[in-house]
Amino acid sequence: MLVEIPEGLVRALVDAEHVAVLTGAGMSAESGIPTFRDPQTGLWSRYRPEELATPEALRRNPDLVWSWYAWRREKVRQARPHAGHRALVRLEGLVPRFTLITQNVDGLHQRAGSREVIELHGNILRTRCADCGRQVQDWPPAPEGRAPRCPHCGGVLRPDVVFFGEPLPEGALQRAWQAAASCDVMLVVGTSAVVEPAASLPRLAYMRGAVVAEINPQRTPLSDLVHYRLPAPAGEALPALVAALEAARKPGSVGR
């Protein structure tokens, strides 16, 4: 399917001093990592993330929470960045200032070559102790299906991600607010825009007068607000958008 790239969006990117991008689980869907709120298939369809990704679930049933994250971590390890991730790496080199903010915990942007990635919800490939808080690289093997224990204090280990109800990493959130407050264009890619505070970032950018574009095959609560909607998968829309920007920047073409 050929995705149509709005001329106005290309011009806004040509003129932009600062481009911000906010990505969600849909950005990793074409890399084979299930999203949270699309109809789920497979082993974990009977659980909702809200039931597993919480401090209470970890206290109540650390073995189940650990197994769910071990399953997701394996999916992440098998995944590869796709053309959309690589298009964002190209975009970073085409604009004076670029900020990539992600809700994803899979590290695919970094693996594609994005340098500065603001991880709002942490990273599933990092592990920390739920009790002493230390980051832990390796730990004594635990019996099958059991959550491993911290080698320092014997506490329960957990992924270094933000659970529902937990505060986001302060520094990451501050930098994300600053980017939303200063960007000229914000691309919102593959997020259902229902989880705060991430969902407020595009609204802040919009209220400040930034050009906001949504890349998502489905409509979301942001769809009526944004200036442009590209109703296509990230793996198609982002390469097409960046190719249009590269063409527009050629000498003698439109814009700067």
Ligand code: APR
């Ligand atoms: N390209 C672009 N968007 C896609 C694609 C794709 N190939 N496939 C699905 N999508 C869209 C869906 O239409 C949906 O709007 O991606 C969005 C995924 O939404 P969610 O599953 O809710 O993921 P996300 O918005 O990242 O969730 C936010 O909620 O569960 C918590 O912490 C978790 O970071 C997550 C947060």
